[in-house]
Amino acid sequence: MTTLTVENYLKSILQHELQTDENLMSTGKIAEAMEVSPGTVTSMLKTLSESGLAEYRPYEGAILTESGRKLAMRMLRRHRLIELFLVKTLNLTWDQVHEEAEDMEHSVSDFLVEKIDEFLGRPQFDPHGDPIPTEEGVMRGTTREIVTLASCHPGQKFRLARVTDQEGEFLRYLSESNLNIDTEGVVETRNVSGGIMTISIEDQSLSLGLTAAESLLVEALS
Ligand SMILES: [Zn+2]
Known part of the structure; x- marks a missing residue:
């Protein structure tokens, strides 16, 4: 069982990778994204490394391992499905759903996530147009040219x-x-x-x- 903080670190490194196409995220960039000091990041990266979720490179940063990546993809899937679910069912607007999803992504069960995905008809994109990963951790909707x-x-x-x-x-x-x-x-x-x-x-x-x-x-x- 991973903690909320661990899940957020992994998600942050994966999002950086998806945005920049670079596996390695520097300690400074992680600190910025997580809004903590570089010292805090370093000790967390050591913990992630000991759990086999990320490879920690001193003075450089971190790279997700296979299992870290899988977990991070799972968080993105939860986050994006929850956002779309809130827009479709409760008519929340696209500027209202992110904060809610930030909390819910850590507590919702796999069973419920699967039900939400099925209910929404296995959607390709969330309300911001971000692709939604499948349960296997593969991004849907990556074939379009943007x-x-x-x-x-x-x-x-x-x-x-x-x-x-x-x-x-x-x-x-x-x-x-x-x-x-x-x-x-x-x-x-x-x-x-x-x-x-x-x-x-x-x-x-x-x-x-x-x-x-x-x-x-x-x-x-x-
Ligand atoms: Zn969001």
């Missing part, structure tokens, strides 16, 4: 597929601008030196900073 909205040129039609900045304030801003997962639009202008682009969705024009547009992943439509 690029950042910031990289799209004027005239490009797109469908919003995933939002990587999941701060509540940013998500609420997107909703208020009618920009949700599966919303379609077209790029109107893109000014790299000014750091701004405009897109049009449903006959309305919207200006976005390129930094914000970096965290919007879209499917390019022809």
Whole structure:
């Protein structure tokens, strides 16, 4: 039986790996993600290493072992299924579900997670467009091609597929601008030196900073 803290460390290292394609997460980055001191991280990494969940490399950081990875995938699966379940059944909004899922992912039983997955029809993506792992720890929905909205040129039609900045304030801003997962639009202008682009969705024009547009992943439509 692992503790909540152990589960959060493993999840954090896996998320870093999925975002950057690098297995190794530095002690400093883990400290930042977990909001603790590097000293705390070092002692935790030693514990993870002793339990066979991560390989600790002094002065470098940590890499998940096979069993650590499996456990972390399981946490991501729980988290993302719970988020979608709360949106679909209780009509919570996509900015409300993360905190709830952070708590529930540690306490829900495997039986209930399986029932939720079945109830939702084995969904591919959570409310933020993040892929949901199967029970075997394989990501669903990884075949689609997505690029950042910031990289799209004027005239490009797109469908919003995933939002990587999941701060509540940013998500609420997107909703208020009618920009949700599966919303379609077209790029109107893109000014790299000014750091701004405009897109049009449903006959309305919207200006976005390129930094914000970096965290919007879209499917390019022809
Ligand atoms: Zn979340």
